[in-house]
Amino acid sequence: MPTFNNMKDLMKAMQKKADQASGNVSLKDLLNDQFIKKHSDFDRAQDFFDKAPFTLDSEDDFEKIEMSVKDGYVRDHFKFQTWDEMITAAGKEYVAKFFK
Incomplete structure (x- = not known):
């Protein structure tokens, strides 16, 4: 069973990864x-x-793209139906790497 100090260290490490x-x-x-x-x-x-x-090439370029164009590209090449669905999945995988 973990001791208080080990649990405290674990919590600090988890907080650092979350940050x-x-x-x-x-x-x-x-x-x-x-x-x-x-x-x-x-x-x-x-x-x-x-x-x-x-x-x-820039955030400005990205903002100018119609969502229907991004969604179509994702649908044609990914296992996702929309750009937002793909980005959400990518974000979850990105964050999960910090907690391995």
Whole structure:
């Protein structure tokens, strides 16, 4: 059975990982090679970005893209139906890595 000190250390470690996971995450960090390979017909994240029917050079570029275009790209190449569904799944996987 864990002692109080071990439990306290465990809680500190978990809080540190939660703090790390709660910051802003770039799209390229969320949609990394492992996620892309697991959930799409692409082998690498770079393929996803290179073949996209839109430009993702900046946040401004991203904001200008119609959601229907993003959703269509996701539906055509991923196991998800919408962009938001894909991003939610990527976020969950990203955060889960901190707690392994």
